[in-house]
Amino acid sequence: LNDTQFLADFAAMSAIGATSGGGVEREAGTASDHAVRRWFDSWLRKHGFRREYDGIGNQFGLLEFEPGAPWVLVGSHLDSQPLGGRFDGAYGVLVAAYAAARVAVEARAGTIRPTVNLAVVNWFNEEGSRFTPSMMGSAVFTGKLALNTALATEDLAGVSVAASFADSGMTSDFSLTPVAAYAEIHIEQGRLLEDQQRTIGLVDGTWAASKYQVTVTGEQSHTGSTVMRDRRDALYGASLLIAAAHDLTDFYPEGSLHSSVSQLTVLPNSPVVVAREVSMNLDLRSPDERILSKAMNRLDEFSRSISEQANVRIEHRLTHHWGLLSYDPEGSRLTRSIADDLGLPSMVVKTVAGHDSTNMNSLFPTIMLFVPSVDGVSHNEREHTLDEDSLSGLTMFSELCRRMSRGEFPARSSDGGYPATGRGQRRG
Amino acid sequence: LNDTQFLADFAAMSAIGATSGGGVEREAGTASDHAVRRWFDSWLRKHGFRREYDGIGNQFGLLEFEPGAPWVLVGSHLDSQPLGGRFDGAYGVLVAAYAAARVAVEARAGTIRPTVNLAVVNWFNEEGSRFTPSMMGSAVFTGKLALNTALATEDLAGVSVAASFADSGMTSDFSLTPVAAYAEIHIEQGRLLEDQQRTIGLVDGTWAASKYQVTVTGEQSHTGSTVMRDRRDALYGASLLIAAAHDLTDFYPEGSLHSSVSQLTVLPNSPVVVAREVSMNLDLRSPDERILSKAMNRLDEFSRSISEQANVRIEHRLTHHWGLLSYDPEGSRLTRSIADDLGLPSMVVKTVAGHDSTNMNSLFPTIMLFVPSVDGVSHNEREHTLDEDSLSGLTMFSELCRRMSRGEFPARSSDGGYPATGRGQRRG
Numbered sequence: 125l126n127d128t129q130f131l132a133d134f135a136a137m138s139a140i141g142a143t144s145g146g147g148v149e150r151e152a153g154t155a156s157d158h159a160v161r162r163w164f165d166s167w168l169r170k171h172g173f174r175r176e177y178d179g180i181g182n183q184f185g186l187l188e189f190e191p192g193a194p195w196v197l198v199g200s201h202l203d204s205q206p207l208g209g210r211f212d213g214a215y216g217v218l219v220a221a222y223a224a225a226r227v228a229v230e231a232r233a234g235t236i237r238p239t240v241n242l243a244v245v246n247w248f249n250e251e252g253s254r255f256t257p258s259m260m261g262s263a264v265f266t267g268k269l270a271l272n273t274a275l276a277t278e279d280l281a282g283v284s285v286a287a288s289f290a291d292s293g294m295t296s297d298f299s300l301t302p303v304a305a306y307a308e309i310h311i312e313q314g315r316l317l318e319d320q321q322r323t324i325g326l327v328d329g330t331w332a333a334s335k336y337q338v339t340v341t342g343e344q345s346h347t348g349s350t351v352m353r354d355r356r357d358a359l360y361g362a363s364l365l366i367a368a369a370h371d372l373t374d375f376y377p378e379g380s381l382h383s384s385v386s387q388l389t390v391l392p393n394s395p396v397v398v399a400r401e402v403s404m405n406l407d408l409r410s411p412d413e414r415i416l417s418k419a420m421n422r423l424d425e426f427s428r429s430i431s432e433q434a435n436v437r438i439e440h441r442l443t444h445h446w447g448l449l450s451y452d453p454e455g456s457r458l459t460r461s462i463a464d465d466l467g468l469p470s471m472v473v474k475t476v477a478g479h480d481s482t483n484m485n486s487l488f489p490t491i492m493l494f495v496p497s498v499d500g501v502s503h504n505e506r507e508h509t510l511d512e513d514s515l516s517g518l519t520m521f522s523e524l525c526r527r528m529s530r531g532e533f534p535a536r537s538s539d540g541g542y543p544a545t546g547r548g549q550r551r552g
Numbered sequence: 553l554n555d556t557q558f559l560a561d562f563a564a565m566s567a568i569g570a571t572s573g574g575g576v577e578r579e580a581g582t583a584s585d586h587a588v589r590r591w592f593d594s595w596l597r598k599h600g601f602r603r604e605y606d607g608i609g610n611q612f613g614l615l616e617f618e619p620g621a622p623w624v625l626v627g628s629h630l631d632s633q634p635l636g637g638r639f640d641g642a643y644g645v646l647v648a649a650y651a652a653a654r655v656a657v658e659a660r661a662g663t664i665r666p667t668v669n670l671a672v673v674n675w676f677n678e679e680g681s682r683f684t685p686s687m688m689g690s691a692v693f694t695g696k697l698a699l700n701t702a703l704a705t706e707d708l709a710g711v712s713v714a715a716s717f718a719d720s721g722m723t724s725d726f727s728l729t730p731v732a733a734y735a736e737i738h739i740e741q742g743r744l745l746e747d748q749q750r751t752i753g754l755v756d757g758t759w760a761a762s763k764y765q766v767t768v769t770g771e772q773s774h775t776g777s778t779v780m781r782d783r784r785d786a787l788y789g790a791s792l793l794i795a796a797a798h799d800l801t802d803f804y805p806e807g808s809l810h811s812s813v814s815q816l817t818v819l820p821n822s823p824v825v826v827a828r829e830v831s832m833n834l835d836l837r838s839p840d841e842r843i844l845s846k847a848m849n850r851l852d853e854f855s856r857s858i859s860e861q862a863n864v865r866i867e868h869r870l871t872h873h874w875g876l877l878s879y880d881p882e883g884s885r886l887t888r889s890i891a892d893d894l895g896l897p898s899m900v901v902k903t904v905a906g907h908d909s910t911n912m913n914s915l916f917p918t919i920m921l922f923v924p925s926v927d928g929v930s931h932n933e934r935e936h937t938l939d940e941d942s943l944s945g946l947t948m949f950s951e952l953c954r955r956m957s958r959g960e961f962p963a964r965s966s967d968g969g970y971p972a973t974g975r976g977q978r979r980g
Binding site for chain 1: 635792795
């Protein structure tokens with residue numbers, strides 16, 4: 125369980141679903157996702173964990189120190205984007221597993237005495253590239269998404285989540301309860317830590333976000349013979365909107381609004397038929413709720429004028445919206461003091477991307493940490509974190525796990541009990 | 553073979569692959585395409601034609617009046633776009649079949665004596681929506697596309713043209729030769745005839761066209777956390793180019809440039825990954841070669857500046873390019889005099905869209921006729937041609953077929969023989 129062994133295990137894990145460009149491709153429920161889960165099964169059993177799956181295929185490794193005591197849960201996800209990076213999610217799962225296993229070794233040696241139980245988790249389908257929505261496993265775990273709805277979700281080829289598990293034995297009626305707290309470490313996927321030369325990001329909140337499903341409706345016609353003024357070209361309308369959504373970020377201070385369209389379907393998608401319909405996603409994200417709100421209004425205006433210009437109908441439906449979400453301030457204080465004790469340069473950051481911790485944070489005291497991403501590159505085969513940073517994160521998270529196992533987060537209330545779990549959603 | 557029977561047969565044929573919106577869906581090599589071909593097989597046999605298929609599945613109905621004499625070929629295509637119209641192609645095949653069958657009746661009655669043989673054709677895959685390129689059957693027939701290349705062409709699901717024929721018996725080693733001339737009638741798919749209140753369009757040429765395959769290359773990154781200035785978003789670059797290609801038509805007089813992008817593929821097409829690659833088609837068409845050439849240069853400029861603006865690489869490869877193509881002037885004179893004799897209001901028009909006659913025109917004396925499209929609508933379930941216009945086209949084409957069967961097109965040379973076939977491509 126030393127650092128050298130960690131790097132070796134990380135390399136072994138990264139070989140599963142490896143791509144020629146140095147990344148991995150392990151979309152949820154595919155053969156390579158199943159393969160990495162089986163690899164992690166063996167790892168957990170070898171290191172004395174009890175392995176369980178719940179109804180949506182979240183994979184748990186359990187260390188029961190105090191039967192009946194609450195569980196402190198740590199982990200992330202092993203699935204990836206198509207042509208994704210080796211670190212996104214997988215790093216956090218292996219760090220959590222090592223950190224918990226190190227606590228178990230110390231507990232057996234009698235050098236620490238855990239007062240809670242520890243569980244490691246590999247959440248199912250965090251990425252959401254094959255099955256929408258993303259963060260599916262943690263959404264079911266926290267009751268935000270019904271299990272049956274999740275299992276019935278189909279990919280573009282019509283294969284359901286349930287069918288993707290087939291007879292893998294990767295679901296059961298197990299459920300982990302009660303949960304006292306959650307902690308996750310992840311690569312930053314941005315360049316703040318690198319730019320500021322810090323090793324540990326103490327995540328104090330999640331950017332506000334609005335996610336839309338957009339449908340642009342025109343009418344089929346001949347791409348050659350139809351005169352231009354008669355056309356109702358859905359792809360032209362969609363293109364104007366994609367460009368407008370991108371250029372919208374220029375209206376606000378740099379770094380205060382992110383915008384993206386990345387998934388798009390054209391009907392009938394024929395070389396000689398003007399498109400009758402384009403459907404696509406559209407995301408706006410900001411660390412400032414007022415800017416997000418202004419950007420949403422401006423998008424509405426653009427949408428109306430583009431709809432006239434291209435003679436198409438544009439419907440944009442808000443499918444997800446959240447304001448700034450704060451992580452537990454007590455967790456931030458604890459992790460800040462651990463980083464200082466270990467001499468690791470740290471800074472407070474916000475996460476732009478959603479994580480399983482975003483779901484967990486709405487119900488349980490939650491801690492989120494980052495390690496640097498080289499050049500901020502992620503969702504890309506070139507995604508990279510230096511060994512040095514990777515191991516600093518392991519040291520940091522191991523100490524956090526040690527402290528949590530002793531009941532330091534969440535702190536016991538004055539009567540010695542744990543705070544009730546199942547809190548409502550907190551907003552900062 | 554009277555007009556009432558024609559309309560009834562056209563309705564029966566339109567029921568095959570019928571869509572709820574009043575159109576048809578008979579993409580090349582699908583079950584409904586096979587079904588309409590079997591229906592046409594029966595029709596041909598019932599009316600005394602010998603039915604043959606060639607290597608690429610072009611479907612022929614033969615009337616051999618003079619063994620050894622050259623063939624005059626008439627026809628169009630029965631395949632359609634997805635959610636396509638009933639008339640596009642299918643109208644021309646049934647008109648050609650009726651016109652030829654009427655000649656056969658008169659020949660049997662002894663009222664005319666054909667000096668050439670007549671063949672009706674249903675060209676395979678004119679539309680090109682499933683298998684690219686379009687006009688595939690006539691391209692193979694005229695040697696522009698190798699048979700093996702055509703048979704190996706795959707649709708987006710990986711099914712080849714050869715596999716789409718499976719054991720249908722719709723290919724053989726038959727070949728129709730020698731061919732003396734070709735004639736086709738089609739719906740206009742534009743609104744010139746309707747605007748000018750003419751019934752017959754005498755097509756004297758094809759618009760010049762440039763067709764590109766465009767690849768926009770960016771880099772995968774996270775749609776949320778990647779800062780805007782670090783993104784190399786291929787879909788943003790593609791959208792700017794689609795909008796620019798559309799707005800390019802505003803630089804020239806109305807009706808002098810048509811432009812379109814209608815087929816697009818995004819990689820990886822995930823809701824949380826900035827697109828690394830977009831590939832798409834891009835067409836420019838003009839009745840004026842100078843305007844086309846200026847537009848092509850302007851597109852190059854736009855492409856360069858967009859590539860800088862979006863920080864992406866744009867490659868646009870010219871896959872097809874042709875100047876104005878003239879149809880045989882002798883054919884235009886003949887059809888003009890037939891229309892006048894029949895009292896049908898006609899006008900000379902150009903075709904914007906490519907047709908099988910475009911391929912045939914490069915090798916054989918070729919005639920192309922149009923009937924009006926209501927509102928110019930085509931590649932759409934609402935595509936429509938009035939019965940009155942439809943029957944005028946039948947009358948016109950029947951008389952043309954009668955004249956061609958007597959050797960009036962191409963006119964015999966002074967020594968009484970037919971001009972040699974296999975001419976090079978003519979350009980106007």
